[in-house]
Amino acid sequence: MRARISVIASYLPARTLTSDEVEQSVSGYRPPRGIVERMTGIRRRHVAAPGQQASDLAAEAALRILAPLAERGGPRGSAVRLGTSDGRLGSPDGRLGSDAPGGRLGSNAPGVGLGSAAPDVRLGSGAPEARHGVQTPGVRPGPQTLGGRPDSQTAGVRLGTQGPGVEAPGVQGPGVQGRGVQRRGVQGPGVQGRGEGGAGQSGQPEVRWADGVVRPVERGDIDLLIFASASQDMVEPATAHIVAAKLALTCPVFDVKNACNSLLNGIQIAEALILTGAHRRVLVCTGETPSRAIRWQVRDRAQFVDSFAGYTLSDSGAAVLVEADADRGIFYRGFSADSTAWAIGTLPGGGSAHPRDPDYSYFRGDGRRLKEAFELVGPDLFLDALKRTGMHWDDFAMVAVHQVALPYLDFLARSLDIPEDKLVVTLPEHGNCASATLPLQLSLGPWQAGDRVALLGLGGGISLGVMLAEM
Template sequence: MKARVTGVATYLPDRRLGSDEVERRIEGYVPHAGIVERLTGVRWRHVAGDDQQASDLAVEAIRKLDPAQLDGVDLLIFASASQDMVEPATAHIVAAKLGLSCPVFDVKNACNSVLNGMQVAEALIRTGVHRKVLVCTGEVPSRAIRWRIRDRAQFVDAFAGFTLSDAGAAVVMTADPDRGVFYRDFAADSTAWAIGTLPGGGTAHPRDPEYGYFRGDGRRLKEAFELVGPDIFRNALKRTGLTWDDFAVVAVHQVALPYLRHLARLLDIPEDRLVVTLPEHGNCASATLPLQLALGGWSPGDRVALLGLGGGISLGVMLAEM
């Protein structure tokens, strides 16, 4: 038995914030005009309403699915970097808002959360534990952006936050005897965990508001990704005997356009297989890959590739026949 993606939906909040507005909103340090878009390619990002929580964005995405796709769901996984609160699992809150009574739990692994949620769902379906799993996410990173900047060093430290975007997504995976996920591989270099962090809210910094903002070093993160990969992606082709031309969509997690172009050149991914979402939607964290699936031009029976990059750091690849 295989696990096939039978439904994909996303929710993008109506409010959008342009990169020029982001730069004007920064207090204290004055960045060079246009630096955010010039370095990252991000023009716009989505911002959730003040009354919207991570669970709300997931629920909005789920409600965009065909109701028939939810019939028989026997497990809900909330897979996100964001969460409504430390306890309980946000999956419970999502299920309560939808009126679902199936088992639920959370999966968290930065921007790879949805890909890892799909990994867990596929394993549970292949082993016969579940038959239809709803993997969802609600990302609200806008709540963790540092707007008061002391100096250039702090601006660099907070820079990754200025590219982040709020979004919700839902993926339904169903048992299928004929087609579905046919390859998956994951890797990590956990010694690099400190390169990008949101330190507050855990036992290390439970109540200090100074730790409630994203911190990161984009250059070191790029170097760490290149040290672990890109062999994990090349091996997916070698082991399956496929080329990128055999896929209708090659979805790649996107943090900055220069790095996306660099990775695409490194892996020889044809430009017409990419779904470039970053300029208009920003870095949607774990909702990025589902967003590309939702916008990509594929049909039932086509192959798709999901290439994940996440803080921590972790990499993942999943190949599937839709």
């Protein structure tokens, strides 16, 4: 008996912010033009709609794989509607990312934790501090902004591009000399030539059914829901309850949180419970709303650098169905951690350490120290997976890797000797989607039924994870 990943669905909010718009939205200090894209390779990221919560994003993804809900009478027979005052737990004033009084962008729900990093930024002089509470920056509405834009280069551009004044390991100047990993258009079943990590005609990545047959899942067939995310709607109750209510599920539920490795750990737990016989069909979902934790008003250059990782983050949702299978499924998993590095990247507000101070409601981190911490742990966890299974990267249809910045993805790919054509590069057009990154790559990747896939996770704290599966 194995536990098989049988369905994957992603949900990408239609609203986007380009890196240029992000820089223009920062006040109190004027960052050098183009620094965010030069440092990270990110052109745009997704932003949840006003009042849209983490549970909404998870529910939107899950609804894509569930059978239509039959009309039934009574309050227990109806799922809570998404995006409404009675079901969304949203903001009364309709501002982007308002989870706190005043409803302004940058306020975030208590206890949200993220695990992302960006390389160190070396910038110029700062500016006086601006007041807290920034208005919603410009966003581009509509699904037409998803995927490659007409003026973007969709092939031949390599990871690790950097500009003047930018330090990134293993990369040489503008134009990208050296090895690098190519951004490439992804072709495969259900992908239909979207371009580099792009979306289908509906503005959403297609739902991927591992056996190639569309079989919407009945709610009564799901016997456990795990909400596995760095984000959450609130401290109490578990966000899984809110997701289940919106989906009209009546099964047991609980939350799992481990920064950007949350969903990978959720699948790990689902597999273990299936192998023990406790459950047979587990829905693991995530909803990430890190845009609520971006600091838009900074005092000076130093605070901009401290807040830089937040400018890479993207809102998104994903749902993965894990079920018992006699033949195919997950055949290897490994996890490790170095918890001495927990303070390098944090979102400290909402817990017992800082329960109410709004200044702690923004993501902060040292990208260089976080990269060094991952380097100290080393690549052994990932390479041991190959040794113990007697496999090579060429044995996999794709290798999904958590992506926070293109220079670091290039560094990791070179360190592990992952072939370029095995990577699905989602970062430029979708940003750092936190724990939803790996399922997004599975949604877009060129695999078919029976193919092997590798999932490589990285999360703040710090944590590493690897999972090998036959689809």
